[in-house]
Amino acid sequence: MNPRLKEIYKKDIQPALKDSLGLKNLYMTPEIEKVVLNMGLGLDGADSKILKASEEDLAKITGQKPVVTKFKKSVANFKTRKGSNAGLKVTLRKNKMYEFIDRLVNIALPRIKDFRGLSTKGFDKFGNYTFGIKEHIIFPEVSFERADKVRGIDVIIVIKAINKDHSLALLEKMNFPFIKKGDN
Secondary structure, three states: OOOHHHHHHHHHHHHHHHHHHOOOOHHHOOEEEEEEEEEEOHHHHHOHHHHHHHHHHHHHHHOOOOEEEEOOOOEOOOOEOOOOEEEEEEEEOHHHHHHHHHHHHHHHHHHOOOOOOEOHHHEOOOOOEEEEEOOHHHOOOOOOOOOOOOOOEEEEEEEEOOOHHHHHHHHHHOOOOEOOOOOO
16 A cells, blocks of 8 residues: 555646646656665663664654664764764665655654744755754654653655755645745
8 A cells, every 4th residue: 555645746746846847747856765864872872772772762763673873983082983883774765755754744743842844954955855853752653751861863855856946846745844934
């Protein structure tokens, strides 16, 4: 069964983007390739209990087992050693990606306290969008009582698009809550 957002994208969003952006065919419309979630643990990465709890939380949020990332270099000022645990990352593609984006936009982001919207400054020159979430407990899958510490998550949405404006148009059609110009 296809995710709800994927069907909406194929039926409504893609043809609307083709017309509004003045593209020749549907294959030129912007499309999300993958979503990467990154949770940096820092010094807590050395503690196996904290690592295991964070791994379980990220697995519940994404529905996929995260990969433990390692430090590439030793840096004395940051008290890091080469090869020690740095954090966790998950790459979502296809149906899991659409399900995650749907839950993120419709359930998780509205649960952020004092949320005013996402910044439009998170686009890079290729049209990919990056933003951070300060509390991983905004996702309903994570139990607030069981979480030992509130951790942040970086979300990178990799978009196949011609430029930033096309990526922004795609995410706006997918109901991402961006800050409008003039709203403070």
